[in-house]
Amino acid sequence: MDTNQNWYRQMLALILLSASKAAVEFLTNPSSRSEAVDQLRNAFGEIDYDSLAKAMTRAINEAADTSKDALNDAIDNLRARGVEAVDDAKNRAEKQLVPKRGGGKGKLIFGLLIGAIVGYFLFDQEKRDQLLDRLTGASGPIQSTTQSFGQQAASTYNQAQTQAEQAATEVENKATQAETPTE
Numbered sequence: 001m002d003t004n005q006n007w008y009r010q011m012l013a014l015i016l017l018s019a020s021k022a023a024v025e026f027l028t029n030p031s032s033r034s035e036a037v038d039q040l041r042n043a044f045g046e047i048d049y050d051s052l053a054k055a056m057t058r059a060i061n062e063a064a065d066t067s068k069d070a071l072n073d074a075i076d077n078l079r080a081r082g083v084e085a086v087d088d089a090k091n092r093a094e095k096q097l098v099p100k101r102g103g104g105k106g107k108l109i110f111g112l113l114i115g116a117i118v119g120y121f122l123f124d125q126e127k128r129d130q131l132l133d134r135l136t137g138a139s140g141p142i143q144s145t146t147q148s149f150g151q152q153a154a155s156t157y158n159q160a161q162t163q164a165e166q167a168a169t170e171v172e173n174k175a176t177q178a179e180t181p182t183e
Contacts, residue, residue: 119131
């Protein structure tokens, strides 16, 4: 085993051994209490504090580097998970609150166009005129206005023709009476 990695075990073993030996001497031989304390002091004096300080500094630096790397990894992981969670929440909110409509206006216009074409061929002239009147807000059917005007004109023409025929008949009758001698 590498002594740099096990320095803390060696130091702990030395301290425990010295402390236990000193404790046994202290308890079993009350007259040698000063010797036990001296032994403990000598054990602590034999420790190479420079190498101990260097080893502790290395251990602290290694722990700091390891914890730095672990902390950076944890922060990066948290950041990535946070960004993913925010994106997922945004996508869920968009799906729930604002459903996307793919080509809704185009489908509506296409449907209306097909419906108008089918309706044009299915409805007869009168139904088409009534539907257009309702959609445009016209007061009456366009053709009925034209028909009523045409009917009025035809009726006026027929009346004029009838009057002209009656007048012609009267003129003929008067002419015939004028030609006939009176006795």
